[in-house]
Amino acid sequence: MEQTERLARLDALQKKLYAYACAENSLYLDAVTVAPKNTAEGRGVALGILAGEHQKLLTDPETKRLLDELAAASGSLDALHKREVELLRRESGKLARIPADEYMAYTELTNRASDVWHKAKENDDFASFCPVLQELVDYNRKFAGYYDAAKAPYDALLNEYERGVDTRQLDAFFETLRDGIVPLVRAISEKPPVDDRFLHLEYPVERQKAFADYIMEVMGIDRGHCGLGETEHPFTLEFNNKDVRITTHYDLHNVASSMYSVLHEGGHALYELGIRDDLQYTCLAGGVSMGVHESQSRFYENLIGRSRAFLEAIYPRVQAFFPEQLGGVSAEQFYRAVNKVEPSLIRTESDELTYCLHIMVRYEIEKQLIGGTLRAEEVPAEWARLYREYLGVEVPNDREGCLQDSHWSGGSFGYFPSYALGNAYGAQMLRRMEQAFDVFGQVAKGDLSGVTGWLREHVHQYGQLLEPADVVRNACGTLDPQVYLDYLTRKYTELYAL
């Protein structure tokens, strides 16, 4: 086969993978937004077939031959094609190593597990989820070997979400954070609590919707390319760099909930919207890793969105949206309220300072589960022990304890650390950015274009052209938790006059 013909086939292969991904995305989006409630069965049939075709295409012997031939002649490939072949071979090889029957059984298990978990959470009934959790753990321990037999199982799983990261690195990373954050939280607990009751007055949903539009406008998100929908759990979904959707959830008695979820998902969206055109419809489109993605969402949510400069800039407009609720509240009071520190039970509702402690609990438990030193039935006790130790709170039940997150029921072990890594990457990026220009001088004028421009140049544009570790290194050097810790220490020492 001619090289030109091979490249045409490579292009066609990736366009097909793109089309399948679009189809799956679209059906998923429909399912969580407008689909009538009793329609899951037929959609499941379609999604199962599309996922199967998707996988078949990647593991097809003809695909493998094409990729091998291209790899053999990789000297003559340009950088994009070379990277495409590298990523596709990695993915195809991984899928090929998983025996088809195990893959199918696991897919069936995760579908079932999701139902079991939903019910278990609703009924605060860990016992019903426990055997399924152990099954999920066992499959993941086995699959870890297919992903990378040379690594310890949990390292192999971590690598799936944040390539290049391992337990050795994360142990040190989390230890530094824990040693810095826990004393801060203790010190704050001795201070008088911040009054944030005005955030919990009645905020009519229609006004909140208009406010969400305003937040997207401030972020500079082009609504012609980015939709805003409504779902129980906010998320971001990308079709390509010209078509991204974010969702939020409006809580009548919590104006900060939707505001910060829009800032968070908007950060994810800006990443996807900022990826280069020439990577579209190839496997290089899309954000490079969970950690880097979270660095972007949490950059807008916390580093910018919870900064004094940003809040002072937008506050007159915030008051104009909610004159009755916030007319008598100052920008400084608002700033303090949205930065209130309060050790709590639920990760997704936690403040910026304690957030990483929630992640550490999960990291410790996952490490032991996948390492084989903890059984599923021991999880609730271990969860309670760690929440007591790290956050100083007592876990009253499993619903607000180890059943709160969906990740494990979906088969994701090794995903949680990405959230903490994202926080740390973001702080390092901010430090670099501040060396380049007066970040908060611009933000104080309500102008985020410099921030987004910098992130686009140093992070967004590359998509998956580089490895996550290289994206991070180019943007802000090697991972160093001290930078994030310094940021937190400075911010909260000032806020709480520690």
Place this chain on the structure above:
Amino acid sequence: MEQTERLARLDALQKKLYAYACAENSLYLDAVTVAPKNTAEGRGVALGILAGEHQKLLTDPETKRLLDELAAASGSLDALHKREVELLRRESGKLARIPADEYMAYTELTNRASDVWHKAKENDDFASFCPVLQELVDYNRKFAGYYDAAKAPYDALLNEYERGVDTRQLDAFFETLRDGIVPLVRAISEKPPVDDRFLHLEYPVERQKAFADYIMEVMGIDRGHCGLGETEHPFTLEFNNKDVRITTHYDLHNVASSMYSVLHEGGHALYELGIRDDLQYTCLAGGVSMGVHESQSRFYENLIGRSRAFLEAIYPRVQAFFPEQLGGVSAEQFYRAVNKVEPSLIRTESDELTYCLHIMVRYEIEKQLIGGTLRAEEVPAEWARLYREYLGVEVPNDREGCLQDSHWSGGSFGYFPSYALGNAYGAQMLRRMEQAFDVFGQVAKGDLSGVTGWLREHVHQYGQLLEPADVVRNACGTLDPQVYLDYLTRKYTELYAL
């Protein structure tokens, strides 16, 4: 290959076709409901690939071999498999006869034509659409030969939308209708006009939405399996018999617009929801033809929805939804207003009596275009001439004339007659139904379960298991325009005291 293995492959083939159809439906639904406005390009790439895969699967030599082998051994097939093989071979054979380059060029043309038509309509600029229309006509004349070389081109096209119907039959059908309807319309035009101004007061959209929910409830549509959305042009879209979506459009100053579009699309939905479970995920799922589908939608919209019995039954609730607008209006006044006859320019806004005249104009023009006796540039003059002759109205411009419908720009020639056939089938079904039970006695109690039950038993359940002509024959005998004409004559003679 064993027959068992062949049947398993037949099943897998159809499930794949179903999955592709779901994917295309989902992307389309997204496009017309929530997708941001500048996202068409990437969706077009995905849809193009999915349509190509869909077509490739049907025309694949392996598919052909499988279907041929099954057909050869059809004696051993059960009725369902036999019919599946018959329909798939028909479709696959047809696609295989269209040269791939012509198919691609035509797909490209229809995409382009849709844009050109939209702009031409907006600017009332037939000249810009004219050459594209002629191209579309020329392709359809050629494709007609691929569909069925033994038939005259327009007959071959008609057959695509309503298998078994031809020009000879339709000429007689429309002549009977025209000879009966035109004098009725003339007689009505000499009567004092009905006052329907109260239908055009301000009807708040939120109330209309609640009213639409009520209409669906009266129709007995299970909302767990049928969604109601909002689009510029109402439509029905089915994923399977447990997942159907309808849409409507709310006009602030026309309460009847959304009410009757919900009754219409709800009729389509009940058809899809009533198809047998054992036909799902096969090519036998889905309504059998455009004509039969329209017979169901127009059954609920007109035969039931515009009947005195139905309106009297629901009118207290209608008034309760809109007390300010309708408090002083009687059920009889409402009945007369929604049945007001008024020859007009726009098909989709026309009344029940003149509707078929709009169809006849299009039928006459299509017949000549595809027959080669009329050129695209002659369409506006012919349109004006026929509207004057059939409806007695002057066409002031092409926007409200031959540019009003999207069908031709989408490449659909031979589709329009289905609407008229649907009206006629419906009237025949109603007559049969009345022989079986007291239809309007039940309807007068607001109970449509008998109606839907009868239609489900005689029409819905079969999906595409039978040919459209057989569905019609079983349900109500052979096509006979006189039944529909009798219905119209009786209704409007009474209404207008002719």
